[in-house]
Amino acid sequence: MGRSSPCCSKAQDLKRGAWTADEDKILRDYIRLHGHGRWRNLPQKAGLKRCGKSCRLRWLNYLRPDIKRGNISSDEEELIIRLHNLxxxxxxxxxxxxxxxxxxxxxxxxxxxxSKRINNHNQRQTTNTSSSSLQPTLPQTEPTPFKIDFPVIRTKATKCSKPLLINNNDPPLLLHNNPTNNAAQSTQLLDSATANNHNNNSVLSSMVTNQNMQPATTSNGFVSFFNEDDDKELLSKTDLLIDDYCNLDDAAGGFHDLLINSDVMGDELLLLSPYSDQPTTVFSDDILNQWTHSYFTATDDDDHHVNDDDNNVSIINHHFQQSND
DNA sequence: AACTCGTCCAACCGCTGGATA
DNA sequence: TTATCCAGCGGTTGGACGAGT
Structure with missing residues (x-):
């Protein structure tokens, strides 16, 4: 793989630094008319003396219409902390x-x-525990910062562009990590499903598994749930994460609960990721079954929820691409 | 008022890896 | 198979701003 030539050569006399309102307007108007993408050529076409990277960044971080303004809420903050732990x-x-x-x-x-708050908190905790076991505990009003002594999940996302349609009448697809279930076979399995099910409702799947993970009864990685709104929704294989379509507040067993209770998974099997020197979190079949069952059989009207009987859900166990290729 | 210092955050930079010719 | 393009990621930088002296 070659290195790209620098798109923002300093010799090109391109403007740098803060964007002006005029530049914002030009970029916004251009994207409104032509859409985004092709960032390298965009500035020239739009008449901006900026490099493509700069335009892309400005759009993604500031001009996008779906950008949320305002302070990070306490809920968001807590979620950030928990996700960062993971x-x-x-x-x-x-x-x-x-x-x-x-x-x-x-x-x-x-x-x-x-990071500062957490550092301070951890520092105080260390001081407290080292000085005396009779030290008073930290006040409960302290914001959530904490450190779960729990391995960070290291994923290796795999981008796939091949469209995939899966029969919604088929049983949910569950790919286990086991010695016979390597990435190529997973792809084959999914491609086969694709070929057999092109007239049915769509479910997105992903297929990256690790061929060295054992034992066969252990699932690891993430699980995603998909409901279908349209009868022929087309989705692509892509990298997935837990809860792509889950309600974070789902009391029936959503990712939020999993995060909150992540420390209880300390008893679960830990295996070494093939591409990282850090342990990889592994969810046992029991956890997955319990979680997915309660999720599928939840009986509220939330659009995200689907019934187990419908089979229009695919369970995708994935991630962890072999890195030693 | 002038200066220093710390904080915040938009923007930059180097790099990665998938897509493609 | 190789080279290049391209989008995206995460670390870093530097200017703006406010608080303190």
């Missing part, structure tokens, strides 16, 4: 769980607010 500095993944927030915003918020 994902580490994967700002884009974290941002993906916070609608309207950008990775840059979350990263800045973390660096300027949360």
């Amino acid at each position: 994902l580490g500095n994967r700002w884009s993944l974290i941002a993906g769980r916070l609608p309207g927030r950008t990775d840059n915003e979350i990263k800045n918020y973390w660096n300027t607010n949360l």
Whole structure:
């Protein structure tokens, strides 16, 4: 793979620094007319003396219509902390769980607010525990910062562009990580499903598994749920995360609960990720079954909820691409 | 009022890896 | 198979701003 030539050559006399309102308007108007993408050529076409990267960043972090303005709420803050515990500095993944927030915003918020608070908190905890066991506990009014001594999930997202349609009458697809279920076979399995089910409601699947994970009875990675609104919705294989379509507040067992209770998974099997020197969190079949069952059989009218009987749900167990290829 | 210092955050930079010719 | 394009990611930077002296 070659390195790209720098798109923002300093010799090109491109403007840098803060954007003006005029530039914003030009970019917004251009994207409104032509859509975004092709960032490299966009400035020239739009008449902006900026590099494509700069335009892209300005659009994504500021001009996008779905950007959420205003302070991070306490709920959002708590979610950021919990997601950071699980994902580490994967700002884009974290941002993906916070609608309207950008990775840059979350990263800045973390660096300027949360990391300090958490450091202070941990420092005080260390002091408390080292000095005396009779030290009073921290006041309960202390905001949520805490540190779960729990391994960060390291994912390796795999981008797939191949459209996939799966029969909604088929049983949910569950890919286990086991020695016979490597990435190629998973792809084959899904492609086969694709070929057999092109007239049916869509469900998105993903297929990256790790061929060295054992035992066969252990599932790891993430699970995503998909409901279908249209009869022929077309989705693409892509990288997924837990709760892409889950209600975070779902008391029946959504990701929120999983995050809140993540420390209870300490008893679950931990395996080494093939591409990281850090342990990978593994959800046992029991947890997955319990979680998915309660989720599927939840009986409210939320659009995100689907009934187990409908089979228009696919369970996708995925992630962890073999890195030693 | 002038200066210093710390904080915040928009923007930049280097890099990665998938897509494609 | 290789080179290049391109979008995206995460770390870093630097200017704006407010608080303190």
